[in-house]
Amino acid sequence: MHKQPGLVLPGAVQMRIKNSQSNSGERLSQTKSMVLPDPETLQKPVSSINRHRRNQSQHNMEASVGLQPVLKEYINKAKIAEGGKKLRKNWTSTWVVLSSSQLLFYKESKQEAVANLKPSCRPDGVDLCGAAIGWTTEKSSRKNVVQITTPTGDEFLLQADHFPTICKWHDTLQKTVDSLSSRTGGQSYGRAALKKSNSTECLSRPICDPPKPKPKDSKSEHRRSIMFKLNYSASDSADKNGVKNRLKKFISRRPSMRTLQEKGIIKDRVFGCHILTLCEREKTTVPRFVKLCVKEVEKRGLEADGIYRVSGNLAVIQKLRFLVDEEEELDLGDSQWEDIHVITGALKMFFRELPEPLFPFRFFDLFVEAIKIKETTQKIQALKKLIHQFPKSNHNTMKLLFHHLRRVLTKSQQNLMSTQGISIVFGPTLMWPEFESGNMEVNMVYQHQIVEFILIECLEIFGPEGK
Known part of the structure; x- marks a missing residue:
């Protein structure tokens, strides 16, 4: 008997059935239950689907x-x-x-x-x-x-x-x-x-359906009912009129701000007070606290390493600030202020917290334009003219401060401070724009340059200290 070669069908299991009575020899039959998927051919379509x-x-x-x-x-x-x-x-x-x-x-x-x-x-x-x-x-x-x-x-x-x-x-x-x-x-x-x-x-x-109400707490409901009763217990017109009359009497009888200040109930602040208001209150042209700090630094801090650059203990600085706001007399030579960097830190904080900086807002852009002048003599005259337009309290305070910083620089070999180091510290402390417009980094560069130039030309701009 001649045998036919077996047929190979991909993806299926072949079964041979021999029939001796059949003239067709061997035949191949396939059943659906015996078909197995080929992982290489079927996996990709499934994953892509x-x-x-x-x-x-x-x-x-x-x-x-x-x-x-x-x-x-x-x-x-x-x-x-x-x-x-x-x-x-x-x-x-x-x-x-x-x-x-x-x-x-x-x-x-x-x-x-x-x-x-x-x-x-x-x-x-x-x-x-x-x-x-x-x-x-x-x-x-x-x-x-x-x-x-x-x-x-x-x-x-x-x-x-x-x-x-x-x-x-x-x-x-x-x-x-x-x-x-x-x-x-x-x-x-x-x-x-x-x-x-x-x-x-x-x-x-x-989108705007309200959330499902949460289970109400009995205690919160009780508090709400009490608040409701309190809010609406005075609903009668007579009660309302009585409350209004009592409030009017209370307001009309309350003491004035001047009376409260005279009795010491409300005390004027030093930190955060406008420099014009502070000088008028103290009847001077330079704030008393600025004078005390400058005097103490020149007494025992001119040779301190990193004077005005090194930060003092912030907690002690805040304590000093509180005492300055609450008390009139202050002894900076006391042992609790032994660290000179606490005093310099408090002085810088005083200038930073001014509602308007020592360089008034309206002069900021004018100083920026003046510092751009290339010729030195013209630049000095332009800055000098602007500074002499300052209010008297701003001008005199600036003159005292810059002469003091010049004395700090005379001890630069001991305190390791330079005009550039001082200007970096006091530039953003003494002047800033009223509105943050433009590039902040550019403004900071101008602040440093202005303060540094005034330090170098201090005698030309302000004249001798005594005058």
Whole structure:
């Protein structure tokens, strides 16, 4: 009997069945249950399909949320309240993305996540529908701070050192909130997608639906009822009129500010007081504290290493500041002020905390233009003319200070201080612009140059010390 060669079928298990009564010899039969997938041929399509599904799901999710970015960049963010409960303020530099309806906070930008081969982390989202946007100076000591308050009681702070940057964010946020409000008439019926945990499915809900009420605490309800009774217990007109009359009498009888100052209840401050007001109060043209510090430094600190450059103990400096504000008489020769750097630190703090610097605001740009003059004699005359236009208290205080710093420089071999070192310390201490405009580093260079030139030409500008 002639045997036919076996046929080889890819991806299948072949079975031979011999039939002695059949003239067809051997035949091959295949069953579906015996077909096994080839891992090399089938694995790639499966993975590509799954990847396509994941990408499509991610694309659909982002489209449903409305993540078309309006603004995006790194700025400083702090969350200060959640659900009306205050949180500890913690500033972080965050990648912030503003979309048409949401504000999203990422730990890193998407470009960085791709570069580092990290999966994009789920951002924290803030619905802007019904939110309040405004500038704030009370919630942070930083400058250029914008506060965002949501209807659910969450509060966020955004801050940038560059004012135009944060101003752009403030205006765009306000326009986004106004657009959402006008589009929905106070109620938003737009749809947003919420990611389901551990799933790629999306749950949709109205953007501004109020959160589900939390179980009420019996104690908080009791306190609310008490506050309600207290707030509305004086609802009768007679009671209201009585309260108003008592308040009017109290206000009319309260003592004046001068009376409180004379009785010592309210004391005038030295640190943070305008130099004109301080000199008028002390009936002098140079603040008394400045004279005391200069005298003490010249008595025992001219040869101290790094005088005015080395920082003193801040706690002791604050103690000295408190005593200066509270007491009229002060002995800087006392043992508790033995460290001369405490006295120099307090003097620098006095000038830094002036509401208006020793170089008045209106002269800042004029001094910058004058220092740019190349010819030395013309430069001296220009600076001298500006300084002689100062108020008398500013002029006399500056004259005393610069003559004192000249004496410090006569001991430069002992204290290792130079005109450049002194100018670096006192440049930003004695002058700064009223508004932070332009390049800060450039302004700092001009501050150093102005103070250094006045130090070098002190006698030409101010004349002898006695006159």
